Amino acid sequence: MKLVAIAFLILLGGCTSNTVKEIPQEKEIEVRTIQKEFTPHIWSDHKILKISTEACAEKGKEILESLGFNQIIKNGSYVYGNYSNNRAVIKCSSVNESTFVYAAVAGPKVKVVEKLRNEIVWQL
Numbered sequence: 001m002k003l004v005a006i007a008f009l010i011l012l013g014g015c016t017s018n019t020v021k022e023i024p025q026e027k028e029i030e031v032r033t034i035q036k037e038f039t040p041h042i043w044s045d046h047k048i049l050k051i052s053t054e055a056c057a058e059k060g061k062e063i064l065e066s067l068g069f070n071q072i073i074k075n076g077s078y079v080y081g082n083y084s085n086n087r088a089v090i091k092c093s094s095v096n097e098s099t100f101v102y103a104a105v106a107g108p109k110v111k112v113v114e115k116l117r118n119e120i121v122w123q124l
Contacts, residue, residue, distance in 0.1 A: 037108070038085075043117040044104035047124050053077045053092040056099045056124075060090035063123045067116065083107075086116055090124075 049056055060079040064072050069081030069088060077092040086107030093100045101124055105117040 040106045040108060041110040041113045042104060042106040043110075043113050044102065045117060045121040046100065046102045047121065048095065049099045049101055049124065050097075051099055053094050053099050056092035056101050057090070059124065060092065060101070060103075060120075063120055064088060064090070066123070067119055083116060084112075085109075086113060088116060088120060090120065 051059070054077070057074055057077045057079055061072060061074045064079060064081040067083065069083045072079065072081040079090040081088050084107070086105055088103070088105045091102045093102075103117065103120045103124065105113050105120065107113045107116075
């Protein structure tokens with residue numbers, strides 16, 4: 001039995017190798033800080049409308065579509081949309097028998113942001 005154990009250990013020792021496997025080194029990671037291209041301007045306004053919050057949100061969606069906004073999302077009484085580097089939001093809330101609507105536009109160019117806000121609020 002000892003002879004079998006010794007033969008097994010010799011065979012097992014012969015199966016091992018002394019070659020060193022090269023482990024690939026990870027490439028050096030370059031850390032970059034993302035700089036904002038601009039500080040956004042934000043313009044907002046509000047109104048009280050004599051329509052339901054659902055009708056207000058639907059009207060907000062239609063306004064954004066008519067102005068050429070894309071990626072328009074309507075989530076309950078919120079409506080969001082993008083126009084170039086600008087983002088608009090319209091929020092409709094029920095107040096007594098009226099609807100309070102808040103509209104805001106943010107973007108890099110103050111004149112564009114102001115014009116978009118004005119167009120949205122005028123059409124409400």
